[in-house]
Amino acid sequence: MKLSIIIPVYRAEDTLERCIGSILHQSFTSYELILVDDGSPDACPLLCDEYAGKDSRIHVIHKENGGLSDARNVGTKRAKGLYITFIDSDDAIGENTLQQLMEELYQHPDVDILEYPIMERIGHPHREKLLSFSPKTYQNAIEYWLAEKGYHHTYACNKIFRRSLFQNIEFPKGKSFEDVWTIPKLIGLTETEITQDRAVVPPPPLKIRVTDVGKYLYYWNPHGITSQAEYPDLLQLYLGQKQALMKLEIAGKEKMKLQMGATEDILLKYQSSLEDFLTQHLNVLLDLYDLSGRYEPDPPLIHAVKWLEGKTGIHSFKLKLFNILGYHSLCKINHLIHRIYRRP
Numbered sequence: 001m002k003l004s005i006i007i008p009v010y011r012a013e014d015t016l017e018r019c020i021g022s023i024l025h026q027s028f029t030s031y032e033l034i035l036v037d038d039g040s041p042d043a044c045p046l047l048c049d050e051y052a053g054k055d056s057r058i059h060v061i062h063k064e065n066g067g068l069s070d071a072r073n074v075g076t077k078r079a080k081g082l083y084i085t086f087i088d089s090d091d092a093i094g095e096n097t098l099q100q101l102m103e104e105l106y107q108h109p110d111v112d113i114l115e116y117p118i119m120e121r122i123g124h125p126h127r128e129k130l131l132s133f134s135p136k137t138y139q140n141a142i143e144y145w146l147a148e149k150g151y152h153h154t155y156a157c158n159k160i161f162r163r164s165l166f167q168n169i170e171f172p173k174g175k176s177f178e179d180v181w182t183i184p185k186l187i188g189l190t191e192t193e194i195t196q197d198r199a200v201v202p203p204p205p206l207k208i209r210v211t212d213v214g215k216y217l218y219y220w221n222p223h224g225i226t227s228q229a230e231y232p233d234l235l236q237l238y239l240g241q242k243q244a245l246m247k248l249e250i251a252g253k254e255k256m257k258l259q260m261g262a263t264e265d266i267l268l269k270y271q272s273s274l275e276d277f278l279t280q281h282l283n284v285l286l287d288l289y290d291l292s293g294r295y296e297p298d299p300p301l302i303h304a305v306k307w308l309e310g311k312t313g314i315h316s317f318k319l320k321l322f323n324i325l326g327y328h329s330l331c332k333i334n335h336l337i338h339r340i341y342r343r344p
Helices: 016-024 044-054 068-078 097-107 141-147 163-167 178-186 231-245 264-269 271-292 300-311 317-325 327-342
Strands: 003-009 031-038 058-063 083-086 113-115 118-122 129-131 136-138 159-162 208-210 216-219
Touching: 003 016, 003 068, 016 031, 016 044, 031 044, 031 068, 044 058, 058 068, 083 163, 097 113, 136 141, 141 208, 141 264, 141 271, 159 163, 178 231, 231 271, 231 300, 264 271, 271 300, 271 317, 271 327, 300 317, 317 327
Parallel strands: 003 031, 003 083, 031 058, 113 208, 118 216
Antiparallel strands: 083 159, 113 159, 118 129, 136 208
16 A cells, blocks of 8 residues: 545535545555544544445544644554545545556655645636646755745645655644645755654755646635634734745845755745745735734844845835835735725
């Protein structure tokens, strides 16, 4: 058995059959399917047991409700495959996806993470789209982050991971936007937590590959966290993004802090993507102020934008305003504009 497929299950009785069916109809069969019933109060526990009774590859874990991260962590600890992938119980995968992906890994056995195309927000009236990639392998996390704009798709679902990557990494319990916290660790962009009883040994460089084969089907959920996020949720998104940004920021407000083989050449080579990432981070900061009226303390974005302006100049109009007006002033102006447009 080469692959462990982990599906956290909670309040998914309307979509679970579609999800599991998309796996059982795959041409690739060398997998174990781990259904983690996260204390679901509906018919899901019974459905999971029924599937397990019909197929020896399916295993069920029943547990008290602990959230998506906890369910994934429990499934990961139970997994025995060389590789792990996650599928959400309200999503599915396209026909022959697993066969194509495992053939890709067979051809590239040194790859640690394989990312594949995802049809995003199926059912959304305006935002449904296919995200695909031109096949390429990266050995530098920052280059992958910028060249592939990985910050826009920090999904755990459209990736296959070498199982050993989870030896010291877990999804964070109790945090919203858990993938934003975890994917940067898995790709080697941010550090993992090392306990005192473990030797601090730098991990070898990871190989991350993107491919144009296979397809993950992500169905839009109007009641999900991405569409219903409030201040505490966005704060978790900001803090998760901040961990990644800290690898690109100015140390001591004077020189660039270079980590894990990053060089100024890499950062400036992908300046357009760097500015895009910084703008994404700025938008979250502005939304946080808009919802709470509070400023986040000493955002590292300030130092990163100043560094970039001093190096080559900034092309993004919004980042220019941020640099000229300052964080506090731009927050106030953005909030005022939103108040005007929200008036009946």
